Amino acid sequence: MEAPPLERKLAAILAADVEGYSRLMNVDEVQTLATLTSHRTIVDALIENAHGQIFGTAGDSVLAEFPSIVHAFNSAVAIQQAMWRANRELSEDRRMNFRIGINVGDVLVKNGDIFGDGVNIAARLEGLADVGGICVTRGVRDHLRDRVDATFEDLGEHSIKNIARPLRVFRVIFDPEAEPVLDMELPPVGMPEESSSVEQSVAHDPEGDNEGHRVEVAFWESVQQSDDPAEYALYLERFPNGQFVELAAARLENGGPGDHDPGVEVAFWETVRDAGNPEMIEAYLAKYPQGQFSELANIMLGELRQN
Template sequence: MEAPPLERKLAAILAADVEGYSRLMNGDEEQTLATLTSHRTIVDALIENAHGQIFGTAGDSVLAEFPSIVHAFNSAVAIQQAMWRANQELPEDRRMNFRIGINVGDVLVKNGDIFGDGVNIAARLEGLADVGGICVSRGVRDHLRDRVDATFEDLGEHSIKNIARPLRVFRVIFDPEGDPAIDLAASPVESPETSSFVEQSLSQDRDSDDEGHRVELAFWESVQEGDDPAEYLLYLERFPNGQFVELANARLESGGTGEHDPGIELAFWETVREAGNSEMLEAYLAKYPQGQFSDLANIMLGELRGS
């Protein structure tokens, strides 16, 4: 068989990992997974909105590639700032923090994955970062020095496993409580030509689609308010391909009620997040004002209202 094509390119690599993940899992597996899901929703959105492509998502780790060092850096800072906000709503023993490393270098792309020294160095930098912090290589620091609102502390040279030469490491000094520079609710920036074409293609259908969503949402809110299994069946009959089909089926399996089931809330949130409109976000917040994803929902709702 012919070997898959191997591509080599220069890229900015971001590696992130949850600090103390094993400890958190040992304490409460279900709650840790719920928190990880909530945090990863934020992390993934920020990476995508900074033009990044996510490759590795094993367990609590994230590996992403960016065509620009500035985009990778802005994404890293925004992630740490968003995590700081999300953690404020959690008890201290449930807070989940990331370490992040950024490197720029050659990577190999094969079978939809990336590897090579450029990736290995980013992972080692992540391991040297503080909890909630960011470490970068000298190449990243030199490129960013006069382009970003941050300073870099020289941590000296470090011997890195499987890397022949010592690595010069820099700690990023930034405001973790600052406002993220990346719009969480926005889609990745498109070219003017693509954006114009998409707007023209969707403009004729948008009003009718929005009206249909509003009708379905109103119907669903009345169904879940009563929490009657028969009404869930009626919803499934009327909207067989609706946005809440999975949630309705889950409610039926649980005997109707889903008030305290984290799985039900997660299914509801996934539906709301994919829809990405203010009505759906308001419906989630009305049902789960103190829910796992309420902080993210408020952020996205604020962004939508602001735009």
């Protein structure tokens, strides 16, 4: 059977989890599930409105990726502000709060799932956040510092499980009681709302240029895996205010989708190694002919071809 293709890309990752979910379930399973469904309706709508794609929804956790760090951050702040409002309508024993972590880095996508160090770091950041709070990496803070209405408190370096180097972590200081800034009408608490795609959100924007948006998306999809910086420069020239500007600028600066990051090679190799598929090992060797695992990859490839 042919192995599923691996997609590698630079993305902003948002990881969220409900604080004290097991405790709430032990008190009242039915009511807790009802509250979670109501809150998730709001959370999912905010993520989609910010052009995010939800990948993981196991139990009380949420994992989403965004084409823009600004979109991911605005979504996170809006979620916490919306949760503050939703919880006001509930008794204290039913209130449900999220912790959120945001990271930016290369990720791997396979079989509709997203994984890699970029995802793991976001999940660890979520665990460091306050109840109802947000934590980010230094890279996210540096990118956002002059672009958002928030400040960042330096929490110092933290050793993260399965991550070789310590990470500088920052707590986001924002007003949880402010109105969510995202351009959308929040669904009432407890009332599900139909999910909307990017195309649907544009179609309902009376000032949006639907055709222009489709052209931009099609252009971006044609260059997003390119290793040629000139293609990202062309995108920035044609769409200076496009929705993928931050990502295109980052790839233009780094020279492509992120081959400079050794963590990407490690994550790629771990996937290849565990799959034990000759085609995937060949894909690794093609991408990293002088990689740190190339010798082992050649040995494994020879053994697999003999069997």
